[in-house]
Amino acid sequence: MRTFRSxxxxxxxxxxxxxxxxxxxxxxxxxxxxxxxxxxxxxxAAESAGSSQSTGTARTSGAVKDAAAxxxxxxxxSAAKGSTGTSSSSAATCTTKDVTISAAYQGGPPxxxxxxxxxNTSGHSCRLNGFPEIQFLESHKENVPAVAKSKPxxxxxxxxxxxxYALVKLSDGGVDEDNEPVTAFSVTLTGGGGTxxxxxxxxxGIAVDPAKSATGYWTYELRNGADDF
Numbered sequence: 689m690r691t692f693r694s695x696x697x698x699x700x701x702x703x704x705x706x707x708x709x710x711x712x713x714x715x716x717x718x719x720x721x722x723x724x725x726x727x728x729x730x731x732x733a734a735e736s737a738g739s740s741q742s743t744g745t746a747r748t749s750g751a752v753k754d755a756a757a758x759x760x761x762x763x764x765x766s767a768a769k770g771s772t773g774t775s776s777s778s779a780a781t782c783t784t785k786d787v788t789i790s791a792a793y794q795g796g797p798p799x800x801x802x803x804x805x806x807x808n809t810s811g812h813s814c815r816l817n818g819f820p821e822i823q824f825l826e827s828h829k830e831n832v833p834a835v836a837k838s839k840p841x842x843x844x845x846x847x848x849x850x851x852x853y854a855l856v857k858l859s860d861g862g863v864d865e866d867n868e869p870v871t872a873f874s875v876t877l878t879g880g881g882g883t884x885x886x887x888x889x890x891x892x893g894i895a896v897d898p899a900k901s902a903t904g905y906w907t908y909e910l911r912n913g914a915d916d917f
Contacts, residue, residue, distance in 0.1 A: 823873060
């Protein structure tokens with residue numbers, strides 16, 4: 689009987705130990721399930737991802753604003769260029785019906801130069817192209833050559849009542865030159881503007897040496913420094 693009780697006691701103690709271990713194991717699993725460790729770790733990750741997305745949105749918005757600003761600047765630049773270009777390109781070519789052309793002496797005797805003035809009398813703006821195509825003599829049908837250094841950067845656009853000028857060389861002023869008297873001459877406006885007869889200044893007209901004559905381009909102002917030839 690004692691032997692049986694001892695075995696029973698030992699078996700009971702062993703069973704109790706096994707049960708205690710099982711309970712301990714179960715308690716550990718419950719503790720792990722209730723642990724907030726993984727949840728806590730995931731929360732910062734979510735916040736970090738949210739911050740990254742927010743930053744990206746802010747940068748994108750900034751880029752859009754910058755692009756819009758640049759686009760606006762480009763539009764203004766184009767509009768400015770467009771309006772500048774339009775002022776000369778949209779103006780019709782001046783014709784002999786739009787302008788009155790006259791000639792006057794430049795300087796004193798011997799008169800080696802004259803000044804042509806083209807005044808816009810049309811009541812609207814028009815464009816003078818290039819230089820006056822001049823023929824002084826019936827015996828010389830070639831146009832008087834133009835002096836390249838007098839060419840302006842852009843065509844001359846005349847508003848109503850505004851003048852343009854062109855300096856014209858007649859001769860070198862020497863007594864031994866082969867000069868011919870001219871009381872009137874023709875001026876053709878470049879670009880299909882027609883031809884006008886212009887009276888020479890002075891009661892006796894002007895003395896022209898066809899081999900020495902030259903003309904400047906139409907300009908807003910008579911620039912003696914650039915056009916003195």
